[in-house]
Amino acid sequence: MADGETTPPEGGSRRLLKRLSGVMAEPGDGQTRLDRIVQLISDSLGVEVCSIYLRRGERTLELCATEGLKAEAVHMARLQVGQGLVGRIAEREEPVVTADAQNERGFRYLPETGEEIYHAFAGVPIQRLGAVLGVLVIQNRDSRVYTEDEVHALEVIAMVLAEMTELGAFLGEGDVDVAGAHKRPFYAAGVTGQEGAAMGVAYLHQPRVNVQNPVAEDPAVEAARLEAAMDALRGEVDDMLSNDLLGHAGEHRAVLEAWRLFAHDKGWRRRMMSSIESGLAAEVAVEREQTSIRARMERIPDPYLRERMHDLDDLSNRLLRKLAGDDPAREVPEGAVLVARNIGPGELLDYGKNLAGVVLEEGSIGSHAAIVARALALPMVIQAARITTEARSGDRILVDGDAGAVHLRPDDHVLSAFKEKISMRAQAQEVYEGLRELPAISLDQQRVDLLMNAGLLTDLPSLAPSGADGVGLYRTELQFLIRAKVPKRKQQADLYARVLNSAGDKPVTFRTLDIGSDKVLPYMKRDEEPNPALGWRAVRVSLDRPNLLKMQVQSLLRGADGRGFNLMFPMIAQASEFEEAKAIVRGEIERHRAAGRRAPAWLNIGAMLETPSLAFAPDNFFESADFISIGGNDLKQFFFAADRENERVRRRYDTLNASYLSFISLIVERCAAVGTRLSYCGEDAGRPLEAAALCAMGLRTLSMRPASIGPIKRLVREIRFDELRAEIEAGIEAGEVNLRARLVDWAKRTGAPISS
Numbered sequence: 001m002a003d004g005e006t007t008p009p010e011g012g013s014r015r016l017l018k019r020l021s022g023v024m025a026e027p028g029d030g031q032t033r034l035d036r037i038v039q040l041i042s043d044s045l046g047v048e049v050c051s052i053y054l055r056r057g058e059r060t061l062e063l064c065a066t067e068g069l070k071a072e073a074v075h076m077a078r079l080q081v082g083q084g085l086v087g088r089i090a091e092r093e094e095p096v097v098t099a100d101a102q103n104e105r106g107f108r109y110l111p112e113t114g115e116e117i118y119h120a121f122a123g124v125p126i127q128r129l130g131a132v133l134g135v136l137v138i139q140n141r142d143s144r145v146y147t148e149d150e151v152h153a154l155e156v157i158a159m160v161l162a163e164m165t166e167l168g169a170f171l172g173e174g175d176v177d178v179a180g181a182h183k184r185p186f187y188a189a190g191v192t193g194q195e196g197a198a199m200g201v202a203y204l205h206q207p208r209v210n211v212q213n214p215v216a217e218d219p220a221v222e223a224a225r226l227e228a229a230m231d232a233l234r235g236e237v238d239d240m241l242s243n244d245l246l247g248h249a250g251e252h253r254a255v256l257e258a259w260r261l262f263a264h265d266k267g268w269r270r271r272m273m274s275s276i277e278s279g280l281a282a283e284v285a286v287e288r289e290q291t292s293i294r295a296r297m298e299r300i301p302d303p304y305l306r307e308r309m310h311d312l313d314d315l316s317n318r319l320l321r322k323l324a325g326d327d328p329a330r331e332v333p334e335g336a337v338l339v340a341r342n343i344g345p346g347e348l349l350d351y352g353k354n355l356a357g358v359v360l361e362e363g364s365i366g367s368h369a370a371i372v373a374r375a376l377a378l379p380m381v382i383q384a385a386r387i388t389t390e391a392r393s394g395d396r397i398l399v400d401g402d403a404g405a406v407h408l409r410p411d412d413h414v415l416s417a418f419k420e421k422i423s424m425r426a427q428a429q430e431v432y433e434g435l436r437e438l439p440a441i442s443l444d445q446q447r448v449d450l451l452m453n454a455g456l457l458t459d460l461p462s463l464a465p466s467g468a469d470g471v472g473l474y475r476t477e478l479q480f481l482i483r484a485k486v487p488k489r490k491q492q493a494d495l496y497a498r499v500l501n502s503a504g505d506k507p508v509t510f511r512t513l514d515i516g517s518d519k520v521l522p523y524m525k526r527d528e529e530p531n532p533a534l535g536w537r538a539v540r541v542s543l544d545r546p547n548l549l550k551m552q553v554q555s556l557l558r559g560a561d562g563r564g565f566n567l568m569f570p571m572i573a574q575a576s577e578f579e580e581a582k583a584i585v586r587g588e589i590e591r592h593r594a595a596g597r598r599a600p601a602w603l604n605i606g607a608m609l610e611t612p613s614l615a616f617a618p619d620n621f622f623e624s625a626d627f628i629s630i631g632g633n634d635l636k637q638f639f640f641a642a643d644r645e646n647e648r649v650r651r652r653y654d655t656l657n658a659s660y661l662s663f664i665s666l667i668v669e670r671c672a673a674v675g676t677r678l679s680y681c682g683e684d685a686g687r688p689l690e691a692a693a694l695c696a697m698g699l700r701t702l703s704m705r706p707a708s709i710g711p712i713k714r715l716v717r718e719i720r721f722d723e724l725r726a727e728i729e730a731g732i733e734a735g736e737v738n739l740r741a742r743l744v745d746w747a748k749r750t751g752a753p754i755s756s
């Protein structure tokens with residue numbers, strides 16, 4: 001567009017885009033296409049220079065084609081991301097427009113290009129969904145300011161270039177190897193969600209849509225497609241909201257409310273329609289908006305707003321899938337490693353055992369999704385930055401759950417080192433198997449019962465091979481989470497019967513329904529709460545809705561059919577709640593008997609100690625409980641006032657803090673004073689150093705994921721609890737806040753095997 005020309009921007013850019021897609025369709029190698037493209041752009045926009053810089057490696061941008069700058073600079077001129085105006089555009093993911101480039105802050109002169117004579121400069125990132133693939137620049141000699149329309153046209157062109165890059169348009173003979181084209185190895189250092197190693201293929205929870213032709217053949221057709229997809233999307237979101245069952249995916253109401261707002265947002269629709277007017281295909285118009293959302297998302301410090309941006313991002317994915325045609329029958333391939341931004345426990349259970357591992361871009365170690373991953377023994381890495389942007393379904397992926405690391409598209413060297421690691425693990429497993437029949441007795445002759453945590457029928461086969469002495473925590477809510485409706489009494493009773501069958505003569509402790517907080521039943525309508533972890537959950541729900549508890553107790557009694565079992569209530573915060581819940585259970589036993597059914601041979605009723613308040617309950621509470629189990633995951637979150645799902649605060653506080661261990665010791669004393677059995681069933685019971693410290697503080701029953709039983713048994717058999725207790729007391733005496741360093745030293749000195 002020359003000075004003063006009044007061609008409407010849409011018409012102009014549309015013509016240009018058509019010609020661009022023509023270039024794509026022509027035969028030729030990557031370099032020839034790029035050369036044609038810069039020529040086309042400079043002709044159509046009436047600019048003296050048009051250049052394309054593409055990413056090479058992690059941080060380098062290389063001039064790959066130019067019209068106007070010196071031809072010999074192509075593939076020679078390079079900049080680092082962040083350097084000069086071009087580097088700044090790539091780093092900040094936003095355009096730079098200036099009438100006088102030389103005097104713009106950060107300008108860096110590349111002598112080989114001969115660009116010193118050009119003053120006017122406009123550059124935009126070539127990016128797709130958070131991945132910057134390069135930079136598109138136009139320049140002119142005179143000090144003019146490019147108009148908004150011109151910059152808009154440039155952005156639209158850049159969008160098409162990004163799609164072309166992704167389609168591999170610049171690959172082939174005479175390759176232009178584009179770094180961002182999801183071909184290179186990518187490494188993400190995250191956090192351990194669940195130990196273990198997995199090797200498989202990435203499977204995106206929200207798959208990318210492949211855009212075959214980024215340019216609209218006919219904008220009216222594209223506009224109609226977008227309108228229809230948005231209509232369908234709005235209908236779907238409205239349905240989910242008005243439907244009592246809240247859909248099957250378990251979406252939270254707050255997310256749905258946000259989706260509804262966005263789905264009806266006129267600005268969003270208008271911006272997408274205007275991209276279509278400019279000549280983009282409907283999918284690319286959606287992605288253009290999504291790209292700018294992602295760029296903004298990374299810069300927003302406020303977690304609430306960031307979350308809402310994520311909601312909009314998720315909604316855009318849905319819209320894209322509507323445009324592409326939903327594909328409900330996606331098969332999870334063998335050895336799939338699930339890659340997601342985040343996932344709820346119910347959704348993860350839906351994938352179940354089909355997975356080899358899980359990688360989350362966000363996620364938290366204290367979340368129930370992580371617990372489900374543990375129950376399924378799935379190696380899991382959380383907080384793996386950019387993984388959903390970098391991964392493509394089908395990419396080879398290695399999950400190192402021990403180190404909290406992910407290797408995507410690894411090179412051969414990494415791959416063989418990883419295989420080595422997997423075989424070392426298998427060897428360690430053999431050592432643990434050798435201990436299976438032996439008791440966990442410490443060198444100072446203290447016996448510890450090692451029980452396993454479970455929640456799915458598929459967990460039960462692990463009971464015998466793990467060498468567990470029984471099931472210390474059966475999370476009954478998992479059965480409720482994987483269904484679209486409350487399981488019927490018969491279904492529940494069948495499940496409990498099968499659990500007891502598989503356990504044989506080993507004891508099982510069933511925990512009554514523990515829902516609320518992040519365990520949201522998709523079919524249960526509930527009010528939004530400001531602090532769900534502190535809200536209406538666990539036994540509070542059972543006491544307010546006793547029918548659910550009654551039905552569960554009846555199912556347990558029927559499933560047990562005369563066999564004995566342990567029953568415990570989650571999150572008892574005050575003694576009276578325990579009494580109330582017990583009264584409901586007693587009532588059901590009476591009814592069961594009165595109906596002529598067999599009552600259990602024995603029934604121990606216990607409470608989970610998950611709030612500090614219960615540690616200070618009156619003596620008669622400790623006397624009346626048959627047993628107490630410390631739910632350390634929740635207890636720790638309430639003790640330190642640090643949300644177990646919020647990595648930022650969770651990691652500040654260590655189980656091996658003197659304060660927490662002293663508190664555990666107080667609970668041990670209170671139980672010991674009245675002879676009540678005590679166990680610990682939070683995740684820390686399965687972590688070697690933590691488990692050793694808990695034993696030193698007096699715990700003699702630990703319940704953990706089955707895979708931890710071998711390593712913990714080996715550890716118990718090789719240490720003295722009295723020695724470790726003395727070490728802890730010395731640390732407390734010395735006023736140390738965190739005893740971890742001291743305990744690691746102790747382990748080194750004594751040779752205690754603390755790596756699992």
Ligand code: PEP
Nearest residue numbers: 631632633634635681682
């Ligand atoms: C706990 O809080 O430690 C516990 C075992 O219960 P959950 O993790 O299921 O909340």
Ligand code: MG
Nearest residue numbers: 610631633634
């Ligand atoms: Mg709990």
